[in-house]
Amino acid sequence: MIPLSIPELSGNEWKYVKDCLDTGWVSMAGAYVNKFERSVAHFCGADYGIATVNGTAALHISLMLAGVRKNDLVIVPNITFVASVNAIKYIGADPILIDINPNTWQMNLDLLEEFLEREVYCVQDEAYLTESKRRIRAIMPVHVLGNMCNMERLVALGTKYNIEVVEDATESLGSTYNGQHAGTFGTLGCFSFNGNKIITTGGGGVIVTNDKELAIKAKHLTTQAKIHPEEYIHDEIGYNYRLVNVLAAIGLAQMEQLPSFILKKKKINKWYREQLDDVGDIDFQTIEPQVGFNAWLITIRTAHKDMLLKYLNSNGVMCRSFWMPMNQLEMFENDIYVTEHNSSNKIYHSCLSIPSSTGLTNDQLNEVVNTIKQAFSK
């Protein structure tokens, strides 16, 4: 079976992990956590990085630091991984689900802008939903599959309505908009390093920010909010969300290889786009010219999704369906969904991701394309 997206661990991973094991620094304290944080922040052009146990924890803490409180509302695209919305719900806040642009599959900013103009009023620089008088505290764009919406426009909307921007940049390490890295447009940006991401620590995340106070607070909250070096004195309810040294060691080795991973992913993306250009009705998400695309996970669109998904998975090519839109999950069906044409549903029923690992050989890439061609010739 050609896997969907597996890590490439061919750098200094063994060496750095061995160093942790040899020295006994396997837990939260240890030099690799700081080095890994600095490496991610430096790569993105952010001032600070705070490592977390996973991307979901990074989102949870970032939303709290952006001021999201119980009963607040947070704007988020309707197509995302469930963790984005779960993080909002952990705080007792609720999402406003915005439909996606049918071409880029990112949050539809025309819809968002119309919604803000139509449904939101401001009092003393605070934005409220007219109908329920609930405060809208944050906008969380999700850079789905490493693509990005027009971040300059989104940030301008946030500024106009005084709503903080927190980026779910979990899939977009290395992507840019007009040369600026994903994760650095908002007050805080969150990355994930689970096993299928462009770099991995097995499980892990990083929050990036340029705000020193928020960075200090993020570290404090992720380490049980302990305020005394020796005594167990804590000044608020904290979380055990800090990444451990042995995983950060893997992360540091992965960061050293990130530029080469991005190049490989871009090559795979270009190759698929060329080879599948005239196969069946296949097309791809639009990448606007301002976006530097990390090409994390190649996803194709076809009216024959179910047939193709079944055919590929039973013929040695692993592929996976796109996420069910958030408004269709029973637990979120009473949340606000802003849409015109329900593009989320159409994308859900027509998209599937195909093998995109950096380690794919030419033979494997050919096999994927040939199997897709076979499926369409049946």
Ligand SMILES: Cc1ncc(COP(=O)(O)O)c(C=O)c1O
């Ligand atoms: C869009 C999105 N948001 C959030 C997450 C959560 O990250 P993690 O799995 O590291 O908790 C992921 C990754 O799984 C994701 O793809």
